[in-house]
Amino acid sequence: MLRLRRAAALLMALPLLAAPVGRAAWAEDLNIGLAAPVTSIDPHYANAAPNSSFARHIFDPLVVRAPDGRPTAHLATEWKAVSDTVWEFKLRPGVKWHDGQDFTAEDVVFSYGRAPNVPNSPASFGGSLRTVTKVEAVEPLMLRITTSAPTPNLPIDLAAIAIVSRHAGEGASTADYNSGKAAIGTGAYKLVRYVSGSVIEVARNDAYWGEKQPWEKVNFRIIPNPGARSAALLSGDVDLIAAPPATDLPRLRADSNIRIFERQGSRALFLSPDFSRTGASPFITDNDGRPLPRNPLLDLRVRQALSLAINRQGLAERVQQGAAEATGQWMPPGAFGYNPDVGVPPHDVAKARALLAEAGYPQGFRITLHASNDRYPADAQTAQAVAQMWSRIGVNTSVEAMPFATYLTRLAKQEYSIVQNSWGSTTGEAGSVLLNIVHSFDAPKRLGASNDTRYNNPALDAKIEEALSTMDPAERERRVAAAVAESVRNLALIPMVLFKNAWAARKPLTYEPRMDEQTLAMGVRRE
Template sequence: MSLKKSVVAAAILSVLATASLMAGAQTIRIANQGDALSLDPHSLNESLQLSVAANVYETLTGRNKDLSLAPLLATSWKQTSPNVWRFELRKGVQFHDGTPFTADDVVFSFARAKGDGSDMKATLSDIKEVRKVGDLAVEIETNGAFPILPDVISLTMIMSKKWCEENGAAKPVDKRKGIENTASFKANGTGPFRVRERQPDVRTVFTRNANYWGKIEGNAQEIIFTPIANPATRVAALVSGQVDVMEPVPVQDIARITASPNARVITGPELRTIFMGMDQKRDELLYSSVKGKNPFKDKRVRQAFFQAIDIVGIQKTVMRGASRPTALLVGPGVNGWSEQQDKRLPFDVDAAKKLLTDAGYPNGFEVTLNCPNDRYVNDGQICQSVASNLAKIGVKINLATETKGTYFPKILRRDTSFYLLGWTPTTYDAHNALSSLTACPDDKGTGQFNLGAYCNPKLDDLTKKIQSESDKGKRDAMIKEAFTIHMDDVGHLPLHQQSLAWGVSKKVELTQLADNFMYFKWMSIKP
């Protein structure tokens, strides 16, 4: 470790030691490799961001510990017609500032989440109208039959209309444009925890909501959330007892933590798929040596990249076995995944070289690969390995890695030619991935995270039919057909599903979910 890194690590541990002395018996200290980029629940559709916000804000429908659908701010819901759902809202709920929760807040929040600057509008693009039908009832009308709507809205968080309007936060924080407002740094939800202190990239302190409408199972009274980018520092903080929970655990440190007297590692499969995307829309790539045309518009080039990536090598050397190579944009645990269909094209350098030659690039070309270095497990190392693999077919990768704080705004502006992304379907259904990642992008939110603008109208037509189909057999067959089209097109380059690894003090009990959400209400600590 360099002197500079050693000084930074020592400073972090010193701060943690001070916090440890101040923390009470029911304080849980959590460390993560990154921070939530904002407290605004509509500003970024990214799992850490949403996980943090979900402890403060709530949705109409939520999740149980087994990820089944649960009532939250809605107590019940039913379809009153093929295109209309009615939601009965919970009585006696208050926002943290004491303002009563009503249907007006739901109507406002859905409009806000669908508006300009929102990163959540992709899931709401087929909602035609949300209307108040009583102080504690709303109807949601969709453009067509939408049988999975209650699942789709399970991450649309409800904000106080009054608070947002009074605090200049009526519109979402737009991370693409660097726009911030009060909702960036302050929060006023209905959830089991409220924000007491917010220092971006330093620490955020949450305290238990004494007026929460529901039962809080855990005994945590205070949560101190600290971003620690350096993996070795994170591990040292856990092993020494200066933090109680940390994630992700570097795969190479699992054995060390497991052998320590005070901590353990909780592992499990994650629903997230890590993949790579390519700009397939521009006539000339922004960051490439090829001028006057776009090589990624040629399927042969995309397939050459796919077959040049040694995913088994990445699994063994970079992920230390803690990943599952995949050919699909969804994995086990997501409705619509098929083991039979999940077969990758073979790793074949010679075949990849021939494909490039046939496409007119016998000597390869240069292109920039954008990659985060603090968001997914070993993300920077994955991109380095891909760059090494592609060099063997003559492709020179100019690797641009950066912190997620600048990475996501950049790629969400589509200011990229080649990028790495991870995706967890928030509905636990393949439709979410198809609609968000593979659909032709439009101005309503469809294809919002299809950052390379891959487009196949036949797949789009299938995605719309999947959305409205209620017969499971027919629906699963359509999902399979949609993924077949995408695989035949080599629309993206799926890599793997990473495994979850949380480091946890032996004094702490918590619930690990396959979507990598960490709910404070289910966390307890022994004295």
């Protein structure tokens, strides 16, 4: 039985820790510069890190991840597995919605029914609820969840799902959340204003059940340009920025008014080839511009050639300026499911050319690599560097970089031939990518929810499902690591680098750096 009484007690004690904060601090505003846009206030609209990070201010999940990635009690105070397929969650008493109504288990039932079914969602949360077959409000503060198979990671999976109020959410659209009409949460802050791609304003929820927040108002500014973000911090226009550009870190470190906070992250940058088409792929042609009759990316030798052409160490050191590490998988050493036998692929131009010739493309071909230009550190620059590396082996590559909101919408429609993509593990283990991106897309089963390039491998699917249903932790990790190795051998995706997370703040502010890269006003304090 898994119980978190100790963690729950700690959470209940946190308000006492806030007592020494001076009165002046409680009246101050906080200004934060975000690196990536929040595309919606609807916490179920898109399973994207910027959206989920901001949602934490307005809405609470049952379980949260601590800065080190460990699951911690939140709206649920404790839970237990009644059997391999039945879980019970005790919910926190005395929690109020922003409009004063009581939080109950019925709100959780509603939220778990809504999350996988939001219309026009470009990235579904269905994977986190993939095995859930029934959610019952046994009592006002007791929840029972039945799954179709053993799901040992269920409490961790539920950390991804924000709980919304049933009374405000029934019949509400994503637009109603964006306007504030339905944005009624239990979180530490209330929504004041949302201007897509520009600013978000929130005000402190003085009736919040948890730790009292020192900031009366928090203003989030979307500043995708790295240099502009640093300039805003140095000028005092903002108090804290996410993802300070690596090129500016030496200057920021040297400034006596600035502090840097860092932590190894669990987000990998990788390439996702188009597996959805056996015939012509829309952005692949021969060297004369004629569409190729067959999608060359379906040939493992071609994918191997593209992988070998990439100088990952060069990307990490020169393009990412040391703010990332070269990798051959998607989790850092020590993470659950990390496979020590999967190394960083070598940079081997000669072998890459030989593989292309063996696959029937001795003269190469043309391809367009699509990427975002405002979501990840140096995302457009990394794509351009990869394009140059591929061109050296005869795969003449152009890059189309665009705002993340546009990129994500088109990605969900399988419009690309190959994309630069990324995933940050919300569960802190390797199974997150296996479940959401590597597993074949299966909407009814809520599997492969973010497998937008439609990789399909039924044999690997079976191994992933078996691994994630294994209750014994040691055996589960062994099976997850084996599935990681097989995925890498097949190049379902092409891993490149792992990001390091960083924030910069003006003194005397501090920020508790997080493995999950979330930028939370709740983590900012005055020293």
